[in-house]
Amino acid sequence: MxxxxxxxxxxxxxxxxxxxxxxxxxxxxxxxxxxxxxxxxxxxxxxxxxxxxxxxxxxxxxxxxxxxxxxxxxxxxxxxxxxxxxxxxxxxxxxxxxxxxxxxxxxxxxxxxxxxxxxxxxxxxxxxxxxxxxxxxxxxxxxPEKWHGLADVEQRYRRRYVDLIVNDRAREIFTRRTQIIRELRNFFDERHYMEVETPMMHPILGGATARPFITHHNTFDMDLYLRIAPELYLKRLVVGGFDRVYEMNRNFRNEGVDAIHEREFTMLEFYQAYSDFEDLMDLTEDLFRMLAQKVCGSTTIPYGQEDSKIDLDFSRFARLSMREAINKYWPAAAGATPEVAQLAASGGPHTIAERYNAWARSHGAKPIVEPAKLSDGEVTGELFESIAESHLIQPTFIYDFPTAISPLSKKRPNDPSVTERFELFIAGMELANGFSELNDPVDQERRFRAQVEKGGQEAPKEVDVDYIRALSHGLPPTAGEGIGVDRLVMLLTNSHSIREVVLFPLLRAEMTEVAESQSGAPSTHDTKSGGTK
RNA sequence: GGGCCGCUAGCUCAAUGGUAGAGCAGCUGACUCUUAAUCAGCGGGUUGGAGGUUCGAGUCCUCCGCGGCUCACCA
Incomplete structure (x- = not known):
């Protein structure tokens, strides 16, 4: 060759x-x-x-x-x-x-x-x-050329080995990524969480809503999903008596690709018995502050390109309920600001969505699609994403997620329309998602059935009966959280595309002469001869 | 999937519709403290691909490929 x-x-x-x-x-x-x-x-x-x-x-x-x-x-x-x-x-x-x-x-x-x-x-x-x-x-x-190195972004991703040889910046990002992962492990190990490995191939879709990659096991003649989340297996372990567990590994989601979404991405998920979502928010603050201090040497870190550079302040994290966030960031031009009580009232989110859409259509913003088909909780989630999410630059916890969009979270005792769930936003990105885990098997089965009945490519085709059985054995009051490690690395390396922090990002196949001459070569059937390692 | 932008030598980049260039890298030679080493000389191109318009296309048009940004979907 x-x-x-x-x-x-x-x-x-x-x-x-x-x-x-x-x-x-x-x-x-x-x-x-x-x-x-x-x-x-x-x-x-x-x-x-x-x-x-x-x-x-x-x-x-x-x-x-x-x-x-x-x-x-x-x-x-x-x-x-x-x-x-x-x-x-x-x-x-x-x-x-x-x-x-x-x-x-x-x-x-x-x-x-x-x-x-x-x-x-x-x-x-x-x-x-x-x-x-x-x-x-x-x-x-x-x-490559000795002054400018390899600048072509496509070649930097396709030939990362060359990028790493000549671009100090690339080398720095990945050495820092490794450091971040080491610090994450230290943080949880020191607090006596047990690191575990759960299946990457799942017979039933669950733990999140996303379109899956599907593969097939020949001997069992069985379709399997590459996991979209490890959640349901980790909670089975808490049922089994491992009170504090974590797993840091890849999830796979068969969706679109953009600056903050890779098809396989690294998720840190951890669960702790006898805790609730408030404990998790406190722990998450400690974790992020520790990382900023150890990896960047300060709890204030620069983020953004030169013309739009900001300092992210990890020394204090804002906390807002989702309804408060909608209230806070409601565009003034769209008329009277909706009160939290209105958003909580039955039918309230729909009324507000109509008002928002009227304004959005006349001002070139994107309206909420067909709110009439959505529940109050779903509309609240849509309003939040449209109105508030992009404003959440400094570290901000958003809590009280609607029950309708939180099928695995425990409801608030005083308001069953929302759950004890939060997400952490920094630089307009979702970094973490945590909640008090729903441990009532009857309620969980009801919510699973609703998901299956609703259908769609992101919904499981069947209820995970074994998970309900596990809950029936008794899951202690537990809180769990997932942290997007790639996005975390983006923040701590001032990178603005997830592909900058993934060593070998997924790109379309490059049709070279070599590839053409070998096209059709890899056989998909099992062969006994040759090629085995 | 939509919109916008990009694709020229191995790399980094030039080139009003009118002879495709430079620097680095490469080759030949000189040079025993240089560091973007220096000096003299030389080679290197299907301008992403296929069509079209034109006397003439890197440049204009159409389609296709790959990438970037963005919107949509989603985490």
Whole structure:
């Protein structure tokens, strides 16, 4: 196989053969190193030229060649490793003829190992005085342009490995993502939550409302859904006596794609017995503050592009009921502001939606679609999304979600039209969703049946009878929450597309010549021969 | 799915409807403290694809592909 640019690819192959002719292995098996480039730069940052000359520190470092500055019989280069760039100095009369020939056959992108001692150049840059040089792996394809790197967004996603080599920003986002995930685990581990793994393939759709991906198990001849949420399994574990559990893993939803929606996304869900949604809001505040402090070094973090940059203040979280939010953000031009009591009254949300729609139609805003077909609770949810959601920039909990749109949440004892449920909004995005879990099996079965009867592609086709059975064994009063990890990473890395924080985002297949020549190749039937690992 | 924008050398970008260019990368040569190394020379293109208009299309039109933004749906 060959890749563009073919001339440079061929040229590099030829150099590889020349290197072998010099007696070097093309792809040697091991390089015995003492430091990464980064560790070395950190460790000797304060060593003076005099000290280095006196101590003669021997090091062996490996890395990718990212800059070459040959000068006839000597040369400077930079190698990158572990996220840092280290200068090396190669001299003919030090390394010898064969190694210097090898050096002259190196290209940008090659991976090499060098041995030597440290010194400082006359511009005081810490540098390896190379005594021994070896090729560890040849790059047959050239690096992108050295000043601008790889800028094309599509190529950055399709060839993330190149993006990571040349764009420090990409590298920074993903190292930070890993740090965030580690801190999330620490937070829950320290509080004695047990990390568990529940099925990714579900026989019955549940735990959220979303269109699923469907797959098939051949031996059992059974259709399965890639999970849209782990919720119902995690609560079964609380029934089983694991009072505090969490799971951080992928959910899959077969819906549209945009800046804040990926088809597979990472969700952190946790459940705790003998708690309610108020406890969760307090815990969530602690969690977000801790993360901002540890990952960004401050509870105030910048978010947005230059022209619309804002500081997100994680030191205090607003709390509003959904009805209060509609009241607060009602557009003044749309007439008298609806009172919370009106929104709570039977038929009230419909009256208000009519008024809102009249204004929206005449002002180019999107009206609520066919409110007459919706319940009061559904209309309230629609009003909230239309009127308030985009205003929720600073961290804000919205609570008292309508029962009609919260089939798994416990109702408020003093107002059964709403539930003990909240969502956390930051920068106009939904970051978290938590509630006091409905643990009355009779009520849960009634709500499941209503979902099935209502139908639609997002609704389960059947009631999850086993889940009702589990509840019938007794689920303690429990609170549970899901946090969108990708969106959290967006916030903490000031990224504005979810694809920036996912290593390999889903893109349409790229129709290349190679793909065309192999089209139809992968067979879908089981084969006994070959290809097994 | 709709609307708008984009797609030119490996990469980053130029080019009134009138000879497709630059920088980096590449190749040849010079150069033993450079760091966007420098200096001299050279090669590199089906302008995303297919049609059309025109004496002439990278540029205008139609369709298609991929991407970005946005709206809708959804979390």
């Amino acid at each position: 060959e890749f563009e640019p073919v001339d440079q690819y061929q040229q590099r192959l030829k150099k590889l053969r020349d290197i072998e002719a010099l007696g070097y292995a093309a792809y040697p098996h091991k390089f015995d190193w003492t430091h990464t480039a980064k560790k070395l730069l950190d460790a000797f940052r304060d060593e003076t030229a005099e000290r280095l000359a006196a101590d003669r520190v021997e090091v062996r470092v490996a890395g990718r060649v990212v800059a070459l500055r040959p000068h006839g019989k000597a040369a400077f280069a930079h190698i990158s490793g572990d996220g840092a760039r280290l200068q090396i100095y190669v001299k003919l009369d030090v390394v010898g003829e064969a190694a210097f020939k090898l050096f002259q056959l190196l290209d940008l992108g090659d991976i090499i190992g060098v041995s030597g001692h440290l010194f400082r150049t006359k511009t005081n840059e810490l540098t390896v005085w190379v005594e021994k040089l070896e090729l560890l792996s040849k790059a047959l394809l050239p690096m």
